[in-house]
Amino acid sequence: MNLTPAMLLLVSLCGYAIGAAGGMLLLRRERPANVWCFGVAALSGLSGLLAALLMLAGGTGTGIPQFELFRPLLPYIHFSVRLDALSAFFLLIVSLLGLAISLFSLGYAKGFFGRKNVGVLGALFNALLLATTTMFVAGDLWLFLIAWELMALTAFCLVSFEHEKAETRKAGVLYFIMSHIDAGCIILGFLLLFQASGDYSFTSLHDIGAKMSPGKRDAAFLLFLVGFGIKAGIVPLHIWLPAAHPVAPSNVSALMSGVIIKTGIYGFTRVCFDFLGTPPLWWGVTVLTVGTISAVLGVLYALMEHDLKRLLAYHSIENIGIILMGLGAALMFLHTGHPLLATLGLIAGLYHTINHATFKGLLFLGAGAVLHATHTRNMEEMGGLIKRMPQTAFFFLVGAVAISALPPLNGFVSEWLTYQALLQGFGTTESLMRLIFPLSGAMLALTGALAAACFVKAFGITFLAQPRSAHAEHAHEVSLTMRLGMGLLAAVCVVLGLFPTQFVRLLDPLTQQIIGQQLSAQLSLANGLVLGSLTAKGGTVSTLGLASMALCLLPIPFGLWWVFARKTKVRRGPTWDCGQRGLTPRMEYTATGFSKPIRMVFKALFQPHREVQREYDFSPYFAKNLRFESHVEEVFERRIYRPARILILRASRRIRTLQAGSVHAYLLYIFVTLLALLLFAS
Amino acid sequence: MTTVLDILLRLAVWLLLAPLLPGVINKVKAWIAGRRGPPVLQLYYDLAKLWRKGVVLSTAVSPGHVAGPAVAWVAVLSAALLLPLGPAGTALSFRGDALLFVYLLAVARFCTSCAALDTASAFEGMGVAREVSYAVLAEAAVITALLTLALQSNSVSLGTMLVPSAGAGAGLLAAGLFLVLLAENCRVPFDDPNTHLELTMIHEVMVLDHSGPPLAAILHGASVKLLLFAVLLAETVLPIGKLSPLMATAALAGSVLVVAVGVGLVESLFARLAFRRVPMLLTTAFLLSLFALLAAWKGAGA
Numbered sequence: 001m002n003l004t005p006a007m008l009l010l011v012s013l014c015g016y017a018i019g020a021a022g023g024m025l026l027l028r029r030e031r032p033a034n035v036w037c038f039g040v041a042a043l044s045g046l047s048g049l050l051a052a053l054l055m056l057a058g059g060t061g062t063g064i065p066q067f068e069l070f071r072p073l074l075p076y077i078h079f080s081v082r083l084d085a086l087s088a089f090f091l092l093i094v095s096l097l098g099l100a101i102s103l104f105s106l107g108y109a110k111g112f113f114g115r116k117n118v119g120v121l122g123a124l125f126n127a128l129l130l131a132t133t134t135m136f137v138a139g140d141l142w143l144f145l146i147a148w149e150l151m152a153l154t155a156f157c158l159v160s161f162e163h164e165k166a167e168t169r170k171a172g173v174l175y176f177i178m179s180h181i182d183a184g185c186i187i188l189g190f191l192l193l194f195q196a197s198g199d200y201s202f203t204s205l206h207d208i209g210a211k212m213s214p215g216k217r218d219a220a221f222l223l224f225l226v227g228f229g230i231k232a233g234i235v236p237l238h239i240w241l242p243a244a245h246p247v248a249p250s251n252v253s254a255l256m257s258g259v260i261i262k263t264g265i266y267g268f269t270r271v272c273f274d275f276l277g278t279p280p281l282w283w284g285v286t287v288l289t290v291g292t293i294s295a296v297l298g299v300l301y302a303l304m305e306h307d308l309k310r311l312l313a314y315h316s317i318e319n320i321g322i323i324l325m326g327l328g329a330a331l332m333f334l335h336t337g338h339p340l341l342a343t344l345g346l347i348a349g350l351y352h353t354i355n356h357a358t359f360k361g362l363l364f365l366g367a368g369a370v371l372h373a374t375h376t377r378n379m380e381e382m383g384g385l386i387k388r389m390p391q392t393a394f395f396f397l398v399g400a401v402a403i404s405a406l407p408p409l410n411g412f413v414s415e416w417l418t419y420q421a422l423l424q425g426f427g428t429t430e431s432l433m434r435l436i437f438p439l440s441g442a443m444l445a446l447t448g449a450l451a452a453a454c455f456v457k458a459f460g461i462t463f464l465a466q467p468r469s470a471h472a473e474h475a476h477e478v479s480l481t482m483r484l485g486m487g488l489l490a491a492v493c494v495v496l497g498l499f500p501t502q503f504v505r506l507l508d509p510l511t512q513q514i515i516g517q518q519l520s521a522q523l524s525l526a527n528g529l530v531l532g533s534l535t536a537k538g539g540t541v542s543t544l545g546l547a548s549m550a551l552c553l554l555p556i557p558f559g560l561w562w563v564f565a566r567k568t569k570v571r572r573g574p575t576w577d578c579g580q581r582g583l584t585p586r587m588e589y590t591a592t593g594f595s596k597p598i599r600m601v602f603k604a605l606f607q608p609h610r611e612v613q614r615e616y617d618f619s620p621y622f623a624k625n626l627r628f629e630s631h632v633e634e635v636f637e638r639r640i641y642r643p644a645r646i647l648i649l650r651a652s653r654r655i656r657t658l659q660a661g662s663v664h665a666y667l668l669y670i671f672v673t674l675l676a677l678l679l680f681a682s
Numbered sequence: 683m684t685t686v687l688d689i690l691l692r693l694a695v696w697l698l699l700a701p702l703l704p705g706v707i708n709k710v711k712a713w714i715a716g717r718r719g720p721p722v723l724q725l726y727y728d729l730a731k732l733w734r735k736g737v738v739l740s741t742a743v744s745p746g747h748v749a750g751p752a753v754a755w756v757a758v759l760s761a762a763l764l765l766p767l768g769p770a771g772t773a774l775s776f777r778g779d780a781l782l783f784v785y786l787l788a789v790a791r792f793c794t795s796c797a798a799l800d801t802a803s804a805f806e807g808m809g810v811a812r813e814v815s816y817a818v819l820a821e822a823a824v825i826t827a828l829l830t831l832a833l834q835s836n837s838v839s840l841g842t843m844l845v846p847s848a849g850a851g852a853g854l855l856a857a858g859l860f861l862v863l864l865a866e867n868c869r870v871p872f873d874d875p876n877t878h879l880e881l882t883m884i885h886e887v888m889v890l891d892h893s894g895p896p897l898a899a900i901l902h903g904a905s906v907k908l909l910l911f912a913v914l915l916a917e918t919v920l921p922i923g924k925l926s927p928l929m930a931t932a933a934l935a936g937s938v939l940v941v942a943v944g945v946g947l948v949e950s951l952f953a954r955l956a957f958r959r960v961p962m963l964l965t966t967a968f969l970l971s972l973f974a975l976l977a978a979w980k981g982a983g984a
Contacts, residue, residue: 384742387744406789407782416782441826446821456792456799460810464802541781550753550756560733565736565895568735587804588804589806597811597816598818601819
């Protein structure tokens with residue numbers, strides 16, 4: 001029997017649906033519910049993964065699988081599913097993450113036994129995967145919007161899963177509001193497109209921008225930027241992200257940071273590169289600027305966090321920024337008529353998309369494992385976990401190295417490609433581009449260095465040194481399935497890092513479909529061992545070569561040690577304590593202390609709040625009690641969102657007087673409205 | 683065969699010459715202070731001694747602890763192999779990538795930082811916090827400097843971008859890179875290699891609990907890094923590619939020596955900065971590189 005992508009995709013979609021239904025049926029039996037829901041989700045993810053790989057590896061020759069859902073049931077509405085290369089790429093991401101996270105969840109959900117209903121969790125988890133997958137493969141506006149809304153609602157339910165905590169409820173409501181603002185923007189944007197095309201299918205919307213007036217096209221672009229931007233978490237629309245991602249159960253956080261925010265990137269890529277046609281220059285400039293700002297601010301706020309999951313959430317904002325830098329560069333190159341360079345930018349952005357999905361998924365799973373073992377998200381109470389959970393520590397380290405863009409892992413490859421895309425802009429004639437590209441390059445450099453600093457902190461404070469609390473002291477290694485989920489993603493990080501040219505080949509059908517160019521042949525040099533950039537003067541890099549060189553060099557220091565000092569003994573002694581006898585974990589450097597130098601450098605941005613209270617009897621030098629408080633509040637919260645909230649509440653209080661509870665008054669309103677409408681229409 | 687020999691020869695040059703530089707700096711400092719000072723080859727003696735010593739590991743460290751210094755040493759050495767060596771160009775005729783160069787140095791920093799945090803010492807935590815914070819600004823300055831060279835030479839490979847001189851922004855770039863060299867290698871005014879108070883150290887405090895061969899790897903790696911920045915600075919400013927091979931070698935060696943003497947002079951004549959002022963000086967380096975970038979942009983646009 002021949003397996004076709006369409007069949008595998010259908011199996012995957014049905015699998016998620018069956019998984020969700022099973023969860024609802026097994027509400028009262030948590031163990032079977034756990035195995036059923038997450039087992040089925042893992043298998044469905046595997047099936048989707050195969051579908052996507054078959055589709056992408058098939059190259060440009062394969063046709064685009066298309067079929068309609070519920071055909072006999074709904075005679076008038078067509079729900080068409082269409083798996084083109086762009087959809088297949090995002091299907092790859094959601095299925096890969098779905099598989100790994102489901103494996104992890106098999107062990108992780110046991111933490112909820114007896115406390116929460118695992119059947120509900122599993123059913124919602126499957127429903128979220130179903131909605132997201134459907135959204136990626138939707139072939140018309142109806143199915144896209146319904147799946148989009150379903151995704152927002154299930155994600156809201158999952159964020160609020162532990163709703164007995166006030167923090168969670170607050171974050172859930174914020175997420176709910178923001179996701180409806182974004183849905184509103186997207187619906188308006190699509191209405192503008194529909195006006196020009198008169199048809200709902202995505203094929204009819206292709207290059208529809210050419211038929212629209214420039215004003216409407218720009219309006220649609222802005223609506224999509226805001227709508228998809230909220231979902232992706234760009235600054236300053238990111239406000240929900242650092243609130244919602246940490247409070248969700250960790251497997252859901254991994255899914256949200258890995259996949260759900262990428263739906264914004266998918267929508268944006270689909271709309272900008274497929275529908276809206278050749279962009280004006282300012283679109284690219286806007287996207288590049290927004291991306292740069294998101295990258296720098298995201299990582300700066302991440303550094304200030306000592307809640308492990310909030311720290312990771314802020315890093316998602318940073319990485320979305322880096323993705324948008326690649327996409328923005330691509331839009332600008334499309335404007336200047338350099339399709340090859342645009343393809344390079346697009347490849348950089350999409351490569352970083354899948355990379356971020358893998359390492360951020362991995363890091364959130366790692367954080368989940370730590371949370372599972374220590375019952376705290378606060379880094380100040382961690383430490384020494386590398387000795388208690390060595391495998392989790394190793395996987396987290398792989399993720400940390402990857403997200404810090406250190407060679408030879410995957411984060412380095414995609415940031416390198418982003419740099420190349422920006423550097424190629426030097427050769428263009430547009431003066432603005434010649435200035436904005438190097439400046440964004442410099443900001444990308446700053447971002448990379450800050451991210452590395454942040455992950456020295458995240459890994460060092462969490463896993464190294466001595467445990468800072470009893471929670472950390474009694475931590476234990478997590479179960480096999482949880483380690484399997486993390487190990488799978490860690491392996492993908494390594495493979496995507498070492499074999500970039502082979503992966504870029506998978507993107508060929510995608511770029512061919514969107515821009516009409518294929519780059520993999522030009523990017524791969526020396527039989528695919530070396531990743532090149534487009535021009536002869538561009539850079540070349542070989543992560544595989546670097547890794548093998550490092551493996552050749554690494555025996556040298558150990559060999560020297562063996563040659564000269566093999567007769568000597570390795571002794572163990574206490575850490576240097578100035579002869580004071582006995583360091584305690586309380587004396588270790590804290591996460592807050594670690595970020596102090598950077599807090600001071602960027603004082604103008606952070607405006608840290610700092611309060612010291614002393615209680616003393618006779619002299620302030622002999623304090624009895626000392627209370628120190630320090631926190632950093634986001635400038636957007638203070639300057640934009642709080643005033644806006646106050647304004648909205650005040651306005652709604654005024655408007656409330658309209659709702660007097662009297663039928664007569666309501667009839668009057670209806671009459672006046674009708675009159676106004678009739679006058680307007682005539 | 684020749685390529686293997688070529689790489690081995692380069693390795694030897696970097697490994698054997700690097701410990702000379704700190705010796706030169708210390709000699710300059712001693713002369714200015716009117717002392718005789720330690721011999722120029724002192725670091726060689728120290729390394730020979732350390733490689734033969736036993737290791738004392740802290741009871742707090744994790745099993746992977748010694749991998750930190752080793753990987754850092756390898757990363758610095760790999761970065762060194764990417765730099766073109768005067769007339770000899772780059773190894774493997776590989777067009778050494780400028781970004782890979784900077785990110786390899788970041789790998790080294792990541793490893794030494796993690797190894798230091800592993801010891802559970804407050805001193806080392808403090809040192810790491812300072813090291814990574816200053817590195818943020820220094821790394822941004824280096825990449826901006828390299829972007830300037832890229833804009834100038836229309837190429838991002840170290841092999842070609844370092845061949846011509848830096849042109850209009852040469853002075854700015856040299857000043858910026860010299861500041862970065864001082865910061866990245868923990869010299870005065872950013873850090874004082876001679877201090878004996880743990881609270882005021884950066885680099886020295888991070889290696890407090892390292893001993894024997896791992897400490898040797900760290901010290902040796904640090905000297906390679908110093909040479910690396912000196913060579914980068916020299917090749918940025920000098921039009922190495924335009925000279926005859928003999929002249930180029932002489933010019934390169936001479937200017938590296940000049941840089942070392944300059945570092946010695948700075949160490950003798952300036953006091954170290956208060957910690958809160960350090961970021962300002964590093965921001966200055968970043969801005970100098972940015973100005974050089976603007977100069978290159980204007981120059982190329984005209």
